[in-house]
Amino acid sequence: MEYSIALNFEDGVTRFIQCRDNETVLDAAYRQRINLPMDCSDGVCGTCKGQCERGEFDLGDDYLDEALSDEEAARGQVLTCQMVPASDCVIRIAADSQRCKTGIAEYGGAVAGVETLSDDSLELSIDLDDGAALGFLPGQYVNIDIPGENEYRAYSFSSPPGADRATFLIRNVPDGRMSGYLRERAAPGDRLMLKGPLGSFYLRPVTRPILMLAGGTGLAPMLAMLSQLSEQGCEQPVHLIYGVNRDDHLVKCEALDALTEALPDFAYTTVVVDETSEHPRKGYVTHHLAAEMLNDGDVDVYLCGPPPMVDAVLAHFETLGQQPAGFYYEKFTPKRVEEAA
Incomplete structure (x- = not known):
């Protein structure tokens, strides 16, 4: 049995490794030529500390409290030299990929x-x-x-x-x-x-309702997330607000309709900016983002769109006086060139 481990580095690079039964993440990474930070490899120094954002694992009890406190462990922090996965995992690594002698x-x-x-x-x-x-x-x-x-x-x-x-x-x-x-x-x-x-914009474990906000081709990552949710199942309600400039810019609605069948508690709302449109909902996404959609803050919000949209949503949260428990967003432009490449 092998588990897929996603290592998310500080510079935005993600590398996947395969971890064998009873193999620590640190050993698996080194076996696949990724040098995760470490000094002792014995659970003493804490140099290999990371944050597990998804997955099941066993840390054992052979590490010192000075390396990883009970409070840190309760927050999902791990020592990769001690962590033995029991499922696929996502781990945030406190180092950039080049320092770990890997890359894109x-x-x-x-x-x-x-x-x-x-x-x-x-x-x-x-x-x-x-x-x-x-x-x-x-x-x-x-x-x-x-x-x-x-x-x-x-x-x-x-x-x-x-x-x-x-x-x-x-x-x-x-x-x-x-x-x-x-x-x-x-x-x-x-x-x-x-x-x-x-990128650090990706679907987290679903523990509360989800609100997705997409502008134009910012719909793309939402489709990937929704497809994943339809495959793995989702017990939380999911709502998408999808905004475009003109009626004919609304695309992939058939795919969204199919996802409403695959995900029983998924619904989506479309919004068109064009004032001359006959669409029932005109204006910007923020015009149709009501306070109750934030569920008194018990909601995870995923937002992808052009920079003005992202800034407008951030300002709208301030106006509503509510902040979501989880807020993940990505700004995009026609030419998004990353220094990491």
Whole structure:
């Protein structure tokens, strides 16, 4: 039996390792040439301390209180030199990936198709060389090289982890390098390189109601998260507010309808900015974000959209006088270039 362990580093890089039965995370990482911080490897110094954000494990009792206090353990902190997983886990590592002598992984794939969803958005499908090898957490993104150019762009997965075909919602920018390639030159079979996964925006363990807020192609990571929830099951209510500028910019609504069938307690609301629209809900997402949706703060909010939307939502929370128990957000722009690449 092996468990998949996601190591999230401070610089946004995520690396997945496989941990064998009765193997510590530290040993598994070293076996796979990732040098996690450590001095003693005996539970004495606390150098290898991390934060387990998801999963079951055993720490044993062979470590000193000075290395890990009971209070720290109760908050989910772990010593990777003592931690033996009993399930798949997600661990936040208090170091950057380069310090641990690792970095962004590269994966290959071929263009399966490009679909124009609206004049504002495209959907890119990539047949991965090894879908199982490209581990990521729903909500994360990769950098995709633009064929024939020494540039890349960052896009969130709209498909769930483990699929042989990865999909991405891409804003159709008139002068965009990736948009231009997809509109004018892309052909089935074109080779693409994907680098990642990256980002701290990903689905956390579901322990309370979820409110998702998406603007435009910020819908992509929400689709990945919802697909994951439909596969694993979800006992909490989930509500998505999805905002766009014009009626014809609303895309993937059939996929959302299918998810309402797969997730019995999932519902979504669409909002259109255009004042001339006949859509029943006009304006911005914040205009339709009522205080009761925050459930007196007992809610996890996931937000992905352009910077003005993120800033507006943050200000709206202040106006409502409520802050969610969990708040995870990602700002995106047409050209999101990460220094980590």
